[in-house]
Amino acid sequence: MTAQTKEQQDARHKSDDLRRWREEQYARRARSQAWLMDRESGGSGRLQSRQLRDLPRPARCGWPLTATSIRLRDGKAYIAGTEHCANPWACPICTPIIRTRRARDLRMAIERWKETAEHGLWFLTLTIAHRKSDPLDVTLPIVSNAWSCMRGSQAWRRYAQSNSIEHYVRAIEITWSPQHGWHPHLHVLLFTRGTREPDRKSIINMWTTTLQTIDSNRKAPSKRHGVLLESADSSVALADYLSKTPDKRRDIASEVARGDRKQARRNDGINPLQLLDDGVIQQLGPDQAKRLWTEYVDATYRKRTITWSRNLRRDMGIGGEEPTDEQIIQRSVHGIPVIDLTTEAYRMLRTTPAIHSYVLQRVEDGEVPIAIQIIDECTASSRN
Ligand SMILES: [Zn+2]
Structure with missing residues (x-):
């Protein structure tokens, strides 16, 4: 095996490991949020605005605040424009x-x-x-x-x-x-x-x-x-x-x-x-x-x-000074915008950990057009 292909293979493995890890964390976050919201709503699944405010912050992590976009920072892709709970114990992200x-x-x-x-x-x-x-x-x-x-x-x-x-x-x-x-x-x-x-x-x-x-x-x-x-x-x-x-x-x-x-x-x-x-x-x-x-x-x-x-x-x-948890999270979210997301597209990503992690991987691998295509197709199919 030549040095170059070995290097490429290592990079591919690392990128796949990261994708799998992300998928696991997104799935964990979805479950945590479902459980916390379930408790707040007493099992009814419906929350009044007062109850929304009372939710523990990890239950709202990843909720859109403004328009969301996929950004790149130091070669890592992430989604900007969302709430971050900055919880050092109980947030999978x-x-x-x-x-x-x-x-x-x-x-x-x-x-x-x-x-x-x-x-x-x-x-x-x-x-x-x-x-x-x-x-x-x-x-x-x-x-x-x-x-x-x-x-x-x-x-x-x-x-x-x-x-x-x-x-x-x-x-x-x-x-x-x-x-x-x-x-x-x-x-x-x-x-x-x-x-x-x-x-x-x-x-x-x-x-x-x-x-x-x-x-x-x-x-x-x-x-x-x-x-x-x-x-x-x-x-x-x-x-x-x-x-x-x-x-x-x-x-x-x-x-x-x-x-x-x-x-x-x-x-x-x-x-x-x-x-x-x-x-x-x-x-x-x-x-x-x-x-x-x-x-x-x-x-x-x-x-x-x-x-x-x-x-x-x-x-x-x-x-x-030692940075606070909040500061660490804020500093990690200043990247270059790559893909703007519609409300529907972001909702689709947030609720499907496998696609979410796969799209970020494509962006990191420089395959932005493929990422856009996947987002469009999956958003369309989730609409139907
Ligand atoms: Zn969080």
Whole structure:
């Protein structure tokens, strides 16, 4: 095979992967919106204008605001003129955009930190004891408050000093499994001056004490599994951890920031976006999948996904303020208009994920006339 055809084949595979991925996300979004609107309308399918306003924003993501068009930016096609919810948890379209951007910043911070040989990186996982029946809007605040309380405490300050912890990045991950229910937990990346391993026992003590203060009725976290500390330098430990994610960007930054990966860590259950997939819906039954999904949308509303310690961005030379979720989404939508869409054409695309993703692929491959032809034909047939 000549180099050129190999390159062309790789480009084709990448483009097909992207098309399939988009199709999956559009289908997920359609299902999420159907479920959220169904709940708001009490199952009648009809919404009054007051109810439309009360819909959670992910339910309106992709709704046309003005005239819509297909645009190109950095070789990627997308549809402009629509509402974007900028939800970092529960939107199959916005969530990956936001998290990929955050992972990029984090990757840069990690690379710069590791330029100094005497710097260490540690991957800390903090969990709480929970029952299958615990609602997510109870356990999620406990997990996130516990971290704020712990790292704001005198004990943590002393601990960070004696263990040379300079910075941290903390992210919340949420999984669900039929055996254990909701499992919100924390991933924290610790940046240490020096390569000595931070003392795990003290973290267990601090974590247990903090949880006890926040919710004295809750069982203490498991001594064995409640606090995990792994070196993020050791390629073996990392490879072992990360090989469980089929996501292509297998690195620690993605691991901390993303959360849209297909399979959660083994035995940890599923990623909530999978509740929108046919296979999972078949296993759980549509009623349970829908109930869990709406519970997740509500419980994560306005919760922060990832926080950086003060000065980490500055010290690593990552310019400017951390962008908000909204800013990340707004910046990603300034491209060159390629195809103007009629109201009907856009509606057709929005309701048929396979055509939607295929048309964007054609535009990215420079086949705009074909894209236009497909839009025209499918709009005409959806009219009949
Ligand atoms: Zn969205």
